Amino acid sequence: MSHAQGSKGPSTANDDGIPAPSGAATLIDTDYVVGQDNIRGRYLVNLDIHGTVFIVSALSALLFVVLALALHNEVEPLFKAVRDWLTQNLAWFFIGSANIFVLLCLGLIVSPLG
Missing domain, CATH: 1.20.5 (Single alpha-helices involved in coiled-coils or other helix-helix interfaces)
Structure with a gap:
């Protein structure tokens, strides 16, 4: 039984790496190839x-x-206001992201992946 007819087995990848659907499915066969455009x-x-x-x-x-x-003179106040808001309200996010990145790098160094 093919995947298009709804086999109950585990879904495996086709030749192009796209996994077959699990469960009943009506597939439309076209000549389109991913990335052809x-x-x-x-x-x-x-x-x-x-x-x-x-x-x-x-x-x-x-x-x-x-x-x-x-329009430098017109957008300067907007960009300054956005920068000020970001640094006042999201500085914790920047510092936290940097800390997570450093910890990830240290973890990779001591792991078998490093």
């Missing part, structure tokens, strides 16, 4: 990126930087 090393560097996602996120970041630089 990605841009792979066609340009200067050898990257594997999804073109649409990369373009939208890169343009968003670029727009933010350009607007922050162009």
Whole structure:
């Protein structure tokens, strides 16, 4: 009995590493391959990126930087207020995160993984 027909055995990974569903499932077989729309090393560097996602996120970041630089006097009070609020209210989180990171590194050093 195949996984698509609802076998009760443990789910195992397919050739592409995607685990088979556990329980009854109606699978739709398509020719789509995960990552087929990605841009792979066609340009200067050898990257594997999804073109649409990369373009939208890169343009968003670029727009933010350009607007922050162009409207420096207007955004300075906002950025200062955000920085002040973060340092007054979340300093404990920063220090706690740093301590956890140091403890994790020390744990890795003395463990067999280190």
